[in-house]
Amino acid sequence: MKKITIAIDGFSSCGKSTMAKMLAKEVGYIYVDTGAMYRAVTLFAMRNGMIAPNGDVNRDALKAKMDALHVEFKLNPQTGKAETYLNGENVEHEIRGMEVSAHVSAIAAIDFVRTALVAQQQRMGHDKGIVMDGRDIGTVVFPDAELKVFVTASAEVRAQRRFDELVGKGMKANYDEILHNVQERDYIDSHREVSPLRKAEDAIELDNGQLTIAEQLQWLMDKFRETTESA
Numbered sequence: 693m694k695k696i697t698i699a700i701d702g703f704s705s706c707g708k709s710t711m712a713k714m715l716a717k718e719v720g721y722i723y724v725d726t727g728a729m730y731r732a733v734t735l736f737a738m739r740n741g742m743i744a745p746n747g748d749v750n751r752d753a754l755k756a757k758m759d760a761l762h763v764e765f766k767l768n769p770q771t772g773k774a775e776t777y778l779n780g781e782n783v784e785h786e787i788r789g790m791e792v793s794a795h796v797s798a799i800a801a802i803d804f805v806r807t808a809l810v811a812q813q814q815r816m817g818h819d820k821g822i823v824m825d826g827r828d829i830g831t832v833v834f835p836d837a838e839l840k841v842f843v844t845a846s847a848e849v850r851a852q853r854r855f856d857e858l859v860g861k862g863m864k865a866n867y868d869e870i871l872h873n874v875q876e877r878d879y880i881d882s883h884r885e886v887s888p889l890r891k892a893e894d895a896i897e898l899d900n901g902q903l904t905i906a907e908q909l910q911w912l913m914d915k916f917r918e919t920t921e922s923a
């Protein structure tokens with residue numbers, strides 16, 4: 693069967709990566725979590741003193757180091773899951789914390805950061821057979837993707853899901869802080885000048901606020917079948 697490209701975009705913490713990862717596993721496609729790439733760049737900037745206490749980013753310093761910054765994914769054979777590496781170091785756990793979440797949308801709004809990561813994402817998807825999730829996949833990275841999905845749910849539902857996840861991982865979590873972060877990132881992501889978060893005209897919208905993980909996977913599998921059958 694002809695391989696296609698699947699773009700999953702939407703607001704923060706609504707289940708994009710959960711459904712993208714499950715679909716990729718089901719159909720034998722590659723899955724790429726582009727948010728993890730922006731998070732890794734953010735961690736790099738934090739560690740190198742490029743983010744001031746007030747949140748301002750030293751763009752010149754970051755730009756000078758972009759070529760020396762390598763983000764990649766490697767499969768963990770024990771869990772069967774891909775993990776994020778920054779310059780050879782496994783940063784999968786650290787990039788999910790609130791400190792990175794607090795700064796990532798500012799880093800993701802920088803034009804040269806997006807140019808570098810989008811180029812890498814396009815190379816990853818060159819041979820199709822890929823499920824990629826993020827904010828600009830259907831609009832910028834793969835505007836010709838055969839299947840585009842735009843996921844939404846209320847901010848409260850999304851914050852609760854992220855809270856449960858962090859607690860489940862034994863990480864520090866405060867519901868109000870998470871809700872504030874989710875709303876703030878939605879705002880920055882939707883209002884930035886470069887590649888703002890928006891639904892591509894040809895994307896199918898899914899509000900999964902009332903759906904279980906199994907139900908949303910079923911919905912996505914159905915869309916995948918319909919799309920591949922007509923491709």
Ligand SMILES: Nc1ncnc2c1ncn2[C@@H]1O[C@H](COP(=O)(O)OP(=O)(O)O)[C@@H](O)[C@H]1O
Binds near residue numbers: 705710
């Ligand atoms: N339909 C759902 N119902 C309940 N929890 C969900 C659902 N979809 C995803 N989750 C959980 O919500 C959290 C955020 O999902 P995630 O896939 O990381 O979101 P995103 O990639 O959009 O940020 C995860 O802990 C995930 O297990």
Ligand SMILES: Nc1ccn([C@@H]2O[C@H](COP(=O)(O)OP(=O)(O)O)[C@@H](O)[C@H]2O)c(=O)n1
Binds near residue numbers: 801881
């Ligand atoms: N394709 C993408 C993916 C993420 N991002 C940015 O990276 C942040 C973190 O993405 P993420 O997918 O890990 O976010 P959540 O899983 O917390 O929802 C987003 O809030 C965006 O600012 C982006 O700008 N473009």
